[in-house]
Amino acid sequence: MSLIDLRSDTVTRPTAGMLQAMVRAETGDDVYGEDPTVAHLQARLAEELGFEAGLFVPSGTMSNLLGLMAHCERGDEYIVGQQAHTYKYEGGGAAVLGSIQPQPLENQADGSLDLAQVAAAIKPDDFHFARTRLLALENTMQGKVLSLDYLAQASAFCTDHNLGHHLDGARLFNAAVKLGVPAGAISRHFDSVSVCLSKGLGAPVGSVLCGGREFIARANRLRKMVGGGMRQAGLLAAAGLYALDHHVARLADDHAHAQRLAEGLVELGYTVEPVHTNMVYVDMGSRAALLRDAAAAQGVRLTASARLRLVTHLDVDASHIDKVIGVFATFAQQNPWESSN
Numbered sequence: 001m002s003l004i005d006l007r008s009d010t011v012t013r014p015t016a017g018m019l020q021a022m023v024r025a026e027t028g029d030d031v032y033g034e035d036p037t038v039a040h041l042q043a044r045l046a047e048e049l050g051f052e053a054g055l056f057v058p059s060g061t062m063s064n065l066l067g068l069m070a071h072c073e074r075g076d077e078y079i080v081g082q083q084a085h086t087y088k089y090e091g092g093g094a095a096v097l098g099s100i101q102p103q104p105l106e107n108q109a110d111g112s113l114d115l116a117q118v119a120a121a122i123k124p125d126d127f128h129f130a131r132t133r134l135l136a137l138e139n140t141m142q143g144k145v146l147s148l149d150y151l152a153q154a155s156a157f158c159t160d161h162n163l164g165h166h167l168d169g170a171r172l173f174n175a176a177v178k179l180g181v182p183a184g185a186i187s188r189h190f191d192s193v194s195v196c197l198s199k200g201l202g203a204p205v206g207s208v209l210c211g212g213r214e215f216i217a218r219a220n221r222l223r224k225m226v227g228g229g230m231r232q233a234g235l236l237a238a239a240g241l242y243a244l245d246h247h248v249a250r251l252a253d254d255h256a257h258a259q260r261l262a263e264g265l266v267e268l269g270y271t272v273e274p275v276h277t278n279m280v281y282v283d284m285g286s287r288a289a290l291l292r293d294a295a296a297a298q299g300v301r302l303t304a305s306a307r308l309r310l311v312t313h314l315d316v317d318a319s320h321i322d323k324v325i326g327v328f329a330t331f332a333q334q335n336p337w338e339s340s341n
């Protein structure tokens with residue numbers, strides 16, 4: 001029985017073509033700056049996103065941490081969403097390792113931060129306060145795409161208020177494909193961008209932080225400090241380059257699969273949030289663990305969250321979507337809404 005794993009888009013395995021590219025990669029010691037494949041990946045992504053330089057790192061968490069630390073000194077502050085990965089899901093790294101204070105604000109329903117609320121949260125220049133230095137946004141945010149209009153407003157806002165502007169673009173390419181624009185049309189509104197290669201793009205490991213030359217030089221120093229300097233990392237960078245060549249346009253398939261899955265679940269009577277990219281959120285309430293176990297018995301891996309997130313990716317095809325809808329149909333029959341709530 002082939003397993004269908006909808007827990008995240010991080011679960012993809014390298015394709016045969018990607019493995020070939022990895023095996024053929026030219027390598028060198030990247031801590032000495034001598035790995036040509038890493039250099040190529042960094043330069044390529046930086047250019048595509050409109051930055052002077054890029055830095056290959058093991059994870060999105062490290063990429064965001066280095067970005068925040070390269071923007072902010074000890075005792076500075078960044079403004080961030082309550083639901084943002086950089087605030088909520090990275091072990092408090094900016095505060096723990098960077099001595100950077102987060103100022104979280106509620107995300108709006110569309111995933112954005114209200115700029116009037118951001119303005120109100122900026123601390124006056126007074127020794128009582130941390131120095132507000134940076135606005136950090138996320139796109140896509142729980143699968144939602146921030147509008148280009150909003151990004152332009154946020155960018156102008158940061159210029160007016162003398163704030164840096166960082167994007168956690170773990171799924172930047174999902175946003176770009178959804179909007180039908182080059183990724184650079186999104187990244188140009190930021191001073192720095194972190195992109196994950198190991199989410200929907202399907203690489204096994206790696207993220208790239210992009211920004212100005214001096215910014216990336218600071219990040220490079222920090223990367224060594226936190227143990228992120230890798231040696232013959234070209235093996236991994238080759239997977240990232242392959243993903244950029246072969247796995248960007250096809251993100252549209254993941255979005256179509258998510259849409260189809262959502263429609264199927266709505267027809268069955270489930271409550272489903274509107275789908276923007278590759279994530280479907282279903283309200284499972286107290287039945288989530290029951291569903292997880294029932295699905296596992298049929299080869300479908302889910303989490304047991306009440307607000308259940310289903311993520312489509314490279315290893316999920318249209319027939320899998322039909323099968324998953326079938327699993328939810330059986331579950332609805334065997335666990336009628338009335339008796340279980």
Ligand SMILES: *Cc1c(COP(=O)(O)O)cnc(C)c1O
Pocket residue numbers: 058059060061062064085086138168170171196198199207
């Ligand atoms: C996954 C993710 C990250 C972190 O990436 P890791 O490689 O898992 O550390 C950062 N931001 C967002 C929005 C993510 O989804």
